[in-house]
Amino acid sequence: MLTTLWVRLGAFLGKVFLIVVALGLIGWLLATTWFAWHYRGPVSAQEQIPLGESAMTQGIIQTAISVVDQHRESTRYLRDAHAKAHGCVKAEVQVVSDLAPALRQGVFAEPGKVWQASMRLSNGNAYPQMDSAKDARGMAIKLMDVPGPQLLTDQQGRGEQDFVMFNHPNFFVSDVAEYAQNIAAQANGQSKQAFFPGWDPRTWQIRHMFIALGTLAPAPNSPTESTYYSVSPYKFGAANAKFRVAPDPQSCPQYSLPPQNQGLPNFLRNALNQQLSADRVPACFVLQIQRQDPSKFMPIEDTSIEWKESDAPFETVAKVRIPAQDFDTPALNLACDNQSFNPWFAIEAHRPIGGINRLRKAVYEAVSEYRHSRNAEQ
Template sequence: MITRHRDTQHTWLGRLWLRLGSFLGKTLLWLIGLGLLGWAVSSVWFAWQHRGPVPVEEQIPPGEAAMSQGIIQTAVRIVDQHREPTRYLRDAHAKAHGCVKADVTVLKDLDPALRQGVFAEPGKTWQAVMRLSNGNAYPQFDSIRDARGMALKLLDVPGKQLLADQQSRAEQDFVMFSHPNFFVSDVAEYAQNIGAQADGQKVLAFFPSLDPRSWQVRHLFIALATLSPAPASPTETTYYSVSPYKFGTANAKFRVAPDPQSCPPYTLPKQNRDLPNFLRTALNQQLSTDRVPACFVLQIQRQNPQTFMPIEDTSIEWKESDAPFDTVAKVRVAPQDFDTPEQNLACDNQSFNPWFGVEAHRPIGGINRLRKAVYEAVSDYRHSRNAP
């Protein structure tokens, strides 16, 4: 009798587990189905909302100037938060791997349609300064996931400068980082994002309220993609302007990509990634120790306004299928000694600004308008604090 009771009990428990397993399995399938349906609906909605044609002129929203002033105060607060005992750092891209001299040579057979601004004269070689950096506002180990930056400054550029009080500069700057799109769309979103980060609330940068309509999940994924593992060397990374610029009468974005075919074959010795500054060491190894140059191509992607290539939303990547990149110049970094106390101090004091340049390459779009206000204010603040 006891045995029969136990058999019945085991049978009942077995059926219970089978039914529970079946229920959980069906629930999981339903959740997967709903997830796929949600993904499909959101993809269709995104494609519907993000389709061409788009304006070719800037669309300045009301209140942008006031928001920019608030962002300046927040950026200055970040500079104060991240200062070191002896100096004030940049509010972004604080850690440099080095500033090096470079030659930027316009292609000799450049298409006439691409002969704009500093690329107007085929075969022309510009002397330049290149700063390579990490993206974070605070110097950290190079092994930590981060964006990487390149700022390229062409020297002795003739013509009227965009900023009235900078006419003595005679420069053209290209400011880029290692991802094709940005994790904010416009100035309003940037103000909310940087404010949350300055308050130490990074999660709220993308989830500003309990209302799901305010959540910026897509931008969160862009930010996570931007924080990529460190490359073997700063010379092995592709850098993007992210925001658009005038290119003569057209609108365009810039890209600088490695061009190993234009340099002697070189294999970088394996670096110790446990060292905090191994990217500087890698750059030094190639240029100073092994005396091997680094080569890049400077490319232009012109806007096709019939497709979704907006100039006011930097979170949207301009697809190469809509508009390919065209090479306009070659960039060569010759072997050199750059890692000295004097040169590192000069590098730290060097200012790079997309508004240092000529009208043919005028920055456009909300994020670039914001840069005009913030870069100058933060640079002035930092230099005044670092002055002896």
Template sequence: MFTPALPSPLARLWLRIGRLLIRLLLWLLVLGALGWLLGTAWYAWKFSGPVADQEQIPADEAAMTQDIIQTAVRIVDQHKEQTRYLRDAHAKAHGCVKAEVTVPQDLRNDLRQGVFAQPGQHWNAWIRLSNGNAYPQFDAIHDARGMAIKLLDVPGTQLLPNATGSDGQPLHEQDFVMFSHANFFVSDVAEYRQNIAAQADGKQAMAFFPSWDPRTWQLRHLMIAKATLAGAPASPTLATYYSVSPYKFGSANAKFRVIPDPASCPAYSVPAENTDLPNFLRTALFQQLSADRQPACFALQIQRQDARRYMPIEDTSIEWREADAPFETVARIRVPAQDFDTPEQNLMCDNLSFNPWHGLEAHRPIGGINRLRKAVYQAVSDYRHSRNAGQ
């Protein structure tokens, strides 16, 4: 009769360890699932409406803003090239192109606000397309992508009445500044000050982990930042761009976005580019507009705040959900075929200043990040242009 051999003491030990590890793994899975459910429930409760429909300005915001201006100027100094000072963000342009922005003839009455008040109105515009980083890095590197629109010859009183252009003449413009993610990786001015200071000091890890105290860790914002730094689109004309921060839209509050609108242009497929080349996004833009002589089309849309939902003004880390408020088209953008990649136009592009505060009261920027922009954009622009003028 065959009698199986008993496992050795060492084998029995390994079996016990294996059973313990399996139980431990099961417990970890249960705890992880429970933590995820609790976290989801907590965030659902925390980020639920209603919210204020008016700005809430912290008492120390002005002092924090001055700190941020000094840090931003320091970043401009750090990024100086041999012949010029660069922007503190969106330093690398793929090109500045001429565009036509048209208000639809059938625009509803409640959407006729500011520069969209007259159906059929045509605005001439400049559009600057860019990478988000403060360094002019390769396009293939994960990054945010930017679109800034400047409507020209806009009548009416400007929000910054003393602002002048590079020719010294008073501005008559409406700017829309957007980038390729729906929400920002900081909530407010206080978080922005801490984040930008860490980055300026070369301590990127401290941007989201300011101390050893886990209560100060900004894990959700870190995930937003990682999502923002995405791979490059095949062309700047194929990306969607968001204002991120809110603005007045007549008596309402709203966010803007620009989406590709291929149905409004002749059919065109963007040729594949060699993504190993450092400037392939400029090449793609050149191929479409200059070589193939094909226009690009977009729709400019707004999303109006519903204060009964969790659509806060003062927290730019919160994406306003389309389920709570849909986007509505208020203008069509057409970028005609053109030759834009010339030394003269590239220099003009570098000298153009885009600022959400260049515009009308009907589109006044609101919220802490926009109030910060008012001071920082102007200070950095003045500093950069004064230094470049002396080169």
């Protein structure tokens, strides 16, 4: 009798398992079908600014400043994101010598041109933490002595072109409205509410949650081994484009990084210092652009959507070289902390576009001014 009971229980559990699997497959099929139908081209090649964006931006500025206040280090005020730098280094950005005419735009207009640049490598979090913690990793490049009017009318003396990136191809929010809700939840210590703001399943952002989890990746062996993406789009002459910076080891001397102690809190800085300062070996990358094809689903206003390489391949426009150098000194680290990177430190040919970039224009300026004014008082 007991054997019969166990057989029947096993058969029942087997049926339940098959039903759950079948429901899961049906759900996956329905979700895939809906996603393919909802997220399809064509899309606009022009910006589309929603009503109320300006008011939401002002609220986000106040939240970002509160994050800076919460996470200040002793008496020093840090960035509201990418607070911990692995170092700022000198770099050279050389436009490809045989660049196709259609790609000769802005700072890439002159084939073979070499730009002197500053590069900041960082963790993504709003407060410093162990490098071994799962986190986004950032790269910002600033080209120096760029001629022509700057986009920001009060920054005409800068002569800079900044490229700001992190190591994931898409962002975990679509637009300014979602960013407002997300950063408010994070600032209040309610991380679950960032993607599940209420009981209504229609407000849940499960896809974005998985993007965020994908962004929080284990640390690389070195900041020079990651690929970094702009995530948001920019003008590229008359076209729209995203860009990325990817390792290009074949353009540098062959190098194997010695094993690093990843238990140390700053092992990524140590790895960068090992290669550039101790072993005196440069690091090489390619800077690539991905031009929008509006007939495909490559939207400007939704940064949660990855532009597929099958729709538009990346094209190399420049080589980036970080020469051997000493960068890890108190004076240089302080200068690194004080340096501002902003996608709006730019010329018209590379104007940032889309909601997240419009948000950056206001937030970066306000947070930078607040942080520098508070640090000047210390």
